[in-house]
Amino acid sequence: MSECIAGRAKAPNALTITDKEFFYGHKACAGCGGSVAVRLIMKVLGERTFTVVPAGCISAVGFMYPQLCFTNNALISTFAGTASMMSGIAAGAKALGLKDFQVLGIAGDGGTADIGLQALSGAIDRRDKVIFVCYDNEAYMNTGIQKSGLTPLGAKTTTTPAGRNIRGSRTRKKNMFEIVAANGIDYAATASVGYIPDFLNKINKAKFVDGTSYIHVFAPCPTGWGTPTYCTIDLGKDVVDCGLWYLAEYENGEFVLNKNPKEFTSVKDYLSRQGRFRHLKDEDIEQIIRDRDRKWEIIRKSWKTKKN
Amino acid sequence: MISAYPITPQTTVVERLSEMVEDGSLKSEFMHVESEHSALSACMGASSIGARTFTATSSQGLLYMAECLHYASGGRFPIVMMNANRSLALPWSIYGDQRDSLSLLDCGWIQVYAEDAQESLDMVIQSYAIAENLKVLTPVMLNLDGFALTHTYEVLEVPSSEDVDAFLPPFQTPYKMDLNSPKNMAFSSGPGDNMQFKYQQHKAMLDAIDVIRDVDESFFRLFGRRYGGLVEEYRCDDAEMVLVTLGSITGTCRVVVDELSQEGWKVGLLKIRFMRPFPEKEIMELSRRVMAVGVIDKDISFGYEGTVFTNVNSAIAKARTGILTMNFIAGLGGRDISRQDIRQMFLHLQEGLLGLEKNSMQFINLRVAIDE
Amino acid sequence: MNRPSITKYKTPVHISEYPVGPCYQAGHLVTENAGWRTEKPILDKEKCTGCFYCYLCCPEGVIFKLDGKIEIDYSFCKGCGICARVCKSEAIVMIREAKDGADGC
Numbered sequence: 001m002s003e004c005i006a007g008r009a010k011a012p013n014a015l016t017i018t019d020k021e022f023f024y025g026h027k028a029c030a031g032c033g034g035s036v037a038v039r040l041i042m043k044v045l046g047e048r049t050f051t052v053v054p055a056g057c058i059s060a061v062g063f064m065y066p067q068l069c070f071t072n073n074a075l076i077s078t079f080a081g082t083a084s085m086m087s088g089i090a091a092g093a094k095a096l097g098l099k100d101f102q103v104l105g106i107a108g109d110g111g112t113a114d115i116g117l118q119a120l121s122g123a124i125d126r127r128d129k130v131i132f133v134c135y136d137n138e139a140y141m142n143t144g145i146q147k148s149g150l151t152p153l154g155a156k157t158t159t160t161p162a163g164r165n166i167r168g169s170r171t172r173k174k175n176m177f178e179i180v181a182a183n184g185i186d187y188a189a190t191a192s193v194g195y196i197p198d199f200l201n202k203i204n205k206a207k208f209v210d211g212t213s214y215i216h217v218f219a220p221c222p223t224g225w226g227t228p229t230y231c232t233i234d235l236g237k238d239v240v241d242c243g244l245w246y247l248a249e250y251e252n253g254e255f256v257l258n259k260n261p262k263e264f265t266s267v268k269d270y271l272s273r274q275g276r277f278r279h280l281k282d283e284d285i286e287q288i289i290r291d292r293d294r295k296w297e298i299i300r301k302s303w304k305t306k307k308n
Numbered sequence: 309m310i311s312a313y314p315i316t317p318q319t320t321v322v323e324r325l326s327e328m329v330e331d332g333s334l335k336s337e338f339m340h341v342e343s344e345h346s347a348l349s350a351c352m353g354a355s356s357i358g359a360r361t362f363t364a365t366s367s368q369g370l371l372y373m374a375e376c377l378h379y380a381s382g383g384r385f386p387i388v389m390m391n392a393n394r395s396l397a398l399p400w401s402i403y404g405d406q407r408d409s410l411s412l413l414d415c416g417w418i419q420v421y422a423e424d425a426q427e428s429l430d431m432v433i434q435s436y437a438i439a440e441n442l443k444v445l446t447p448v449m450l451n452l453d454g455f456a457l458t459h460t461y462e463v464l465e466v467p468s469s470e471d472v473d474a475f476l477p478p479f480q481t482p483y484k485m486d487l488n489s490p491k492n493m494a495f496s497s498g499p500g501d502n503m504q505f506k507y508q509q510h511k512a513m514l515d516a517i518d519v520i521r522d523v524d525e526s527f528f529r530l531f532g533r534r535y536g537g538l539v540e541e542y543r544c545d546d547a548e549m550v551l552v553t554l555g556s557i558t559g560t561c562r563v564v565v566d567e568l569s570q571e572g573w574k575v576g577l578l579k580i581r582f583m584r585p586f587p588e589k590e591i592m593e594l595s596r597r598v599m600a601v602g603v604i605d606k607d608i609s610f611g612y613e614g615t616v617f618t619n620v621n622s623a624i625a626k627a628r629t630g631i632l633t634m635n636f637i638a639g640l641g642g643r644d645i646s647r648q649d650i651r652q653m654f655l656h657l658q659e660g661l662l663g664l665e666k667n668s669m670q671f672i673n674l675r676v677a678i679d680e
Numbered sequence: 681m682n683r684p685s686i687t688k689y690k691t692p693v694h695i696s697e698y699p700v701g702p703c704y705q706a707g708h709l710v711t712e713n714a715g716w717r718t719e720k721p722i723l724d725k726e727k728c729t730g731c732f733y734c735y736l737c738c739p740e741g742v743i744f745k746l747d748g749k750i751e752i753d754y755s756f757c758k759g760c761g762i763c764a765r766v767c768k769s770e771a772i773v774m775i776r777e778a779k780d781g782a783d784g785c
Contacts, residue, residue, distance in 0.1 A: 014732035021683040021741040024756065025709040028739065030716060031760035035739035048487055050357065065501055065699075066689050068492035071707030073485035075356055075493035078379055081349025084311075084341055088353025088361075089485075091309045091337040095359050101487060119349065122342035196736050222760075230761030230774075233737050384701030445701065483703045490706035497702070504698050511695075 011204035013197060017043050026069040028061040031229025033219030033236060034135040035061075036193045038106055041133055041215075044203040047072045049102040050093075052086045054116060055079040056108040057142040058135070080115045082107045083123040086130040102207060103130040109150035110140045112216075113174045120214075124183040127211040131203075134176060134214070137221035145224040149174045152244070153291065154284050155276045157224075162279035172291065177216050181250040186211030188250040192218035194236025198247055198258060198308050205249075218245050226275015235273070241265040243292045246299065249308065257299055258308040267292065310362045311339040311350035315369040316402045317454040318392040322364055336362075344369040348376035348387070355385040356493055358484040360436065363387065366454060367394035367408045374412060380447045381416025381509060383494050384483065386439035387447040388432065389417075393555065393606075394454040395641045403642020404454040405606040406554060410583070410615040416509055418448045418516055419583040421555040425462040428452050430533060433472055437523045440479050443515045453556040455642075467531055475530050517585050538587035540579040541594070543569060547576030549657045550594065552603040552620055554580050557645055561604075564650040575654055580616065591620055592627035600632040600657045604650075606639040613637075613669045632660050638672040649673050683741065683753070684709050713740070717759035719774040725749055727771035734763035734772065 012018070022042035028035045034057055042049065051074035053059045059076045062069035077085040086105045093101060107116050112134035120132055139157045140146040146159040151169045156162040160169040180188045187209040191199040199217060206213035220235040222228065227235060239245040243264040249256045267289050271277035280288075310329070312322040328334035337354075341347045344365050351361040365373060370391055380387055391409050395401040409419060418438065422428040428450070435448040452458055485491050497505060521537040528534035542558075543565050544550055553561050558579045568575045578594060578601075580587060595601065601624065605614020612618070617635035624633060636653045639645045649672050659665035671678075689710035692698055730748040742753040743763060752763075764772040 014736050017736075019682040019745060022707075024683045024707065024741050025711075025713065026740075027713070030739075030758035031762060032739045036737060036762075039739065039741050040736065047490070050485055052353070060496070063492060063495040065495045065497040065702065065704065066708055066710050068495060068704055068706060068708040070492055071490065071684055073357075073487070073490045073492075073706060075485065076495060077353075078345070078349050078376055080345055081352075081376065084346030084349040085353035085356075087339060087341075088309065088311065088350030088355075089357055090353075091311070091339050091350065092354025092357045092359030092361070095309050095337045095354070096357065098357070098487070118342055119346045122346055125342075126340065193737075196733075228761075230765040232739070232760075233762055233766050382702065384703070442700075483700055491703050492706045492708070493703045495702045495704070501698070504692070504695060505702060507695060508698065508701065 011201040083119040110148040309354035364390040366392035377415035544576035591623040
């Protein structure tokens with residue numbers, strides 16, 4: 001597994017991180033959580049990074065010729081082929097003898113958990129040295145807020161409308177973190193833009209993994225969620241504090257929980273701040289809480305706990 | 309960098325390449341992927357940083373790649389891919405026809421069709437020289453008839469590595485992701501710019517015509533074999549009726565043309581080597597010399613006619629010669645095309661010239677009666 | 681500034697002025713984002729402690745460090761208000777921008 005993680009350099013913080021911006025002048029909506037994630041990933045990985053971005057918000061807002069917003073090498077991949085294109089770059093770089101570089105993929109929740117899943121499993125199987133980041137805003141936002149495999153129970157999207165008969169999404173959000181772990185990945189982590197130091201540390205870890213890394217970062221979307229643009233970071237914190245998302249890692253074949261809240265904050269408060277959940281009835285919220293508690297019971301029973 | 313996913317009858321190619329990478333006789337990365345879509349995506353990734361790439365597929369696999377085919381040509385990635393021509397489901401069939409590649413004629417790739425094993429091998433080498441030419445920068449699909457060319461043995465000359473290296477130096481391009489000069493690639497463009505990029509692709513394909521001839525000439529100088537550019541004519545000089553072929557069926561046609569010539573018929577054949585760029589000039593010129601042109605299509609655009617015929621007919625129409633043209637749909641799903649079938653095609657052409665045969669398109673050797 | 685600046689873009693008049701295929705220099709910017717804003721963040725330098733949390737949280741990367749405090753590149757700020765919201769010392773306030781201004785509002 002990933003013993004080389006031990007020899008890594010210290011993760012950067014607000015004071016030590018590079019002043020360079022690598023994702024600049026893009027046309028994302030104001031308050032975009034995905035953009036926060038992309039910016040920070042690039043600042044940790046640096047300019048010798050080949051960035052691969054499939055169809056989705058980030059490619060739509062950052063690659064419209066002649067406005068090209070990545071200052072490093074970057075390209076748009078086929079929607080289903082993010083991970084295979086990344087592997088191709090890594091293999092091509094090896095064939096050409098390139099040294100000291102990173103291969104990064106940044107896909108949304110649909111590009112990761114739905115159409116991109118097959119290629120991702122292939123990359124993990126080959127243990128290619130690439131970093132795959134899923135910025136999860138819980139729906140296909142770029143195309144107009146349609147339900148994805150990572151849309152949570154009850155969320156209203158344009159394809160899971162909240163009506164009299166069905167109240168939003170009926171599926172419960174695929175567990176991508178444990179799916180990639182089950183593929184035998186070298187390093188996987190969950191993160192949130194609400195917990196930035198933890199996120200920076202995890203990107204930095206991935207940088208030194210001799211194999212495939214996967215980071216799943218929770219990235220609120222004001223446009224798709226019906227929330228004020230200034231709330232993005234707050235929501236990224238709230239979702240962890242109320243237990244609907246968790247900060248964890250998978251390395252050396254073990255699951256490690258990085259933050260184990262003594263008491264959860266209110267799920268109802270988290271949900272009611274968002275337009276996409278406003279239609280939920282008390283019984284729906286109770287179901288979401290039951291799901292949360294069942295998950296945390298397993299996590300607390302079988303995962304180690306270690307602050308990141 | 310080689311990346312491939314197995315599919316019958318392409319497998320012989322990727323199996324041998326794997327062995328060559330294993331024993332070190334071919335210096336390449338070999339990436340095992342979980343689909344054809346990923347195979348071509350991986351090739352694009354490697355090509356985007358300037359690596360030389362190869363993949364191979366067939367039939368359903370080629371169709372599964374369809375998105376990536378357009379992507380690779382639009383991205384101007386000079387990938388070379390072998391396609392083992394095979395029928396398309398449904399009904400399932402692993403046997404040969406050319407519906408797979410011909411249904412993707414518009415995907416922006418240069419399409420070559422090889423007649424035999426020697427041409428297949430030589431065209432792999434030539435294809436890189438064509439694709440990587442900076443005026444072209446367009447991927448090449450090298451089509452081999454499934455089984456007929458992928459699972460048969462022929463004696464052939466294998467050029468030495470040194471000679472091939474001399475003919476084909478390492479790929480150099482300024483249009484790649486470069487750590488010293490970062491690029492954004494495979495980007496979007498709005499309605500104000502998109503059409504210009506599409507024009508570039510069209511122009512590159514047209515520019516490829518001269519490059520194909522030049523590459524064939526320099527290949528001849530080094531290896532002593534040449535194929536003649538977009539088409540090869542066989543006994544067309546004094547021919548009145550010519551049959552147009554694509555791929556391995558050309559071999560059988562040569563035999564029939566020889567036989568008929570001995571019997572006093574004035575017949576010839578035109579082997580189309582490249583479907584894109586299309587040999588428009590050559591076909592227009594031919595139509596000025598002959599009385600009738602028949603086209604064998606191992607494909608069909610249902611409800612209309614064969615795709616090769618549509619293309620040939622369009623060129624002839626531009627020549628305004630008004631000669632007789634006929635389309636013979638044959639060999640679908642691996643149905644054998646015999647010498648007798650080819651004789652039958654020439655007979656149809658002759659009857660057409662005499663005004664006895666009115667159907668411009670027919671199925672050859674369908675084996676059952678149909679309602680007219 | 682460690683970030684790309686605007687390049688003046690000349691609309692091509694001949695096909696040769698286009699890049700060969702979709703491949704062009706990285707970080708090539710031709711338009712600003714200031715026009716998106718209805719509010720703009722104003723910093724009270726006295727209150728700024730230089731923790732740079734806002735710098736990390738900005739989706740645009742328009743906050744940069746200068747002499748232990750922050751500065752804002754208004755030409756690309758979209759006015760989302762995250763910086764004001766996350767500032768623990770309340771050193772940033774969002775103010776409504778004049779509709780008639782020549783500053784792109």
